[in-house]
Amino acid sequence: MVTTLENMKTKTCNRQMKLFFLIFLMAFTFATWMGPWAQAQVFAKKDATSFYKKSYEEARFQFLESVQALQKSDGFKIQQQAYADPIDSQLTSNTALIQTKSAQPATNLIVVMSGLHGIEGYIGSALQSKMIEQDLDPKNSHTDYLFIHALNPYGFKNNRRVNRNNIDLNRNFIIDPKDYVQKNTAYAEINSFLNPTDTVTLNFLSRTGFIFSAVKLILQSSLETLREAILKGQYEFKDGLYYGGHDHQYQQIFIDQIASQTFTKYKKVFALDLHTGYGQRNKLHILADSMKQPSAKQLNAIFTEDRIDYGDKKKFYRTTGDLITYLQSKSTPTTEVIGATFEFGTLDSQKTLGSIESLRRMVLENQNFHHPANAETTESVDLLFQDMFYPQDLNFQTEVMAQAQTEFSKIVGQYK
Template identity: 30%
Template sequence: MKEKIIFDYESAKKRFRAHFEEFKRQFSDVAIESIPIDENDNLFIDIIRIFKDKPKTLIFTIGEHGVEGIFGSFIMEVFIQEILPMLNLEDTSIILVHPINPFGMKYLERTNKNNVDLNRNFLNSWDNIFKNTAYLSLRDVFEKSGSVENLVVERIKYYKDVLKILIQGKTKLVKNALLIGQYESPNGLYYGGKDYEKETLLMIKLFENAFKISKQVVHIDIHTGYGPKDTMSVVNSHLFVEDSKTFEKEINYSPVVKSENSEFYSMSGDMIDYLYTLRNEKFRDTKLYSASFEFGILGDSILNEIEALFRAIINNRLRFYGSKNDKIKQYVKKLYLEAFCPTSEESVKKMYSQFKRAILGILKKEGLISNKNL
């Protein structure tokens, strides 16, 4: 494993773009497109395409939740260096997207410049958006006003809120209030927006073009943060037809879960779900497999989830109200980053191995890689 985690957006962008020159020496048909999200801030979604108009298309995306793109960029590098050379490229186009949310990756936020969680923004329709009453009932816990003055004091106040929630038996309500997404509070957590964001529209166009050209589309999207510590979960859409245990055997990897409360969690406006609905409604003749690879960082115990929520709340407060001084700001950002990026070499090595095992199993199953290349 020679790849390294790069902790800033500009350096990761430079590394990714450098692959274009390498690919030009290897392949006869390569293109790069840098789509500006904010040119004044030097924010771009970079897309590298290797071959086009092939019957199969493999799309690899990172950084839909910007801060998750830090580790996602490392995984992208693993894919480029170690997986791409194994692919059957005679009939397959490759599309690499780095990152979907450059603002969030640069400023270590999950959301984009408008505080929109892009993985709650892929609604199939903006008519009759559901009202997240659970979120609104706990809004005073999730959204605090005023600058961050003292983290010790803030933790004490937060744990008092948590204790109150536990006593009232509202633990499940918290999970449902947050993870499904909300569309009422623009400055809140997991905000899904009021319409499609620029980044979302770009990805929708990319997916539609892939469906129009290819008879088979495989899409892998990298996420970090949720799930068992140091464990990569393959998260299939609830619209995916195969059950998780059968799929585990087929790809020789576990855990595999579906995006539903009984196995993982449900969400509104999910990109993977949107992709399946798009295929089902407009491109039924195209074979699709799309999944998220979710790398668990802090862990999924109750204490770990309580800590993860604290970091989300305090970071959101920092974003909108600032902090007493730069030292507090830097510490909050460090805490937040470490909720989405592994801090030990042992953790990185473990999830590196898991990623390789899972993606090779999936690509073999989908016919994009043969035994002779393994």
């Protein structure tokens, strides 16, 4: 019995050894076969949606990391700068001038800017990092890139669209100082509707009341007239929506510096400003000021005329003090500056109901900022506002990346 048992033990032991060896062999073969593939994954493209971050700090960190990674690659040389908010030095706008390493200096510059409207920086920043990591072509020696990250870091950090002075920076880049004292009478007439001074109440009744008042106003004029009156900007009500301020903000100083020191080294500059919130959901709208502006011909050649929503086309509106128009005014006889805005629609604001809902969220956020309600209401208001500018919807976020890549490649293609 003992011998048999010993034999059995030996047999079992042999069998275990064989099995162990077989598993080891399989694991070794698998690892050898997988090795190069696993390595390739380290350098493979990130999933586009991984570029979306949860805070201004995370977004800035990612931007700086993307730039640093590019610096290590062979194709580009990079100059970086940080412009601090004059009141809080922790808040910075960061720039990266990315130049191809060619013997002849490039003649074209593509500028990509994010976060002029603070909270819209989440998407703008994600797109910038994605472009830096995946969409630049070092072989195109005629074109350099300038990325400006978080133009309004205060707004980005605090999930506001405006800056700390309640100023809408895309109404603040005034060229003629007389525009700072212009009157928007149509806005003034509905100021109490746009900027209520009581605290926010969120319930069915208050929502219906807002919709009812908005519909009444639309019936009195038209959706287009009302939209233009509200959105074109105003320079009178400092706590109100779309307030353009009464003088330039600090951002204008460094934008001027960039224009005079960097733009002037190139023959052609294309400025792209990234925004969210306006227009059909899941759609990238390309906005430009006027069909009659000198750059319209070139913009049409890049994107086609149908693709561009000019402010003076039917159903659209023009604004005062926008950044792209300001930058275009920096053209000189030797440097031509043109540009456009990419706007990713979120709430179908081209339709009447979407337009009213967009306005309601804008009103609520601004009202609650100046006349804060309790914590619970504040949280609900903030969520509605964030959903308008940074929807946590995978389909939206994927579409943004794909459509931006398509349109951005048209700009890159034109400046070869």
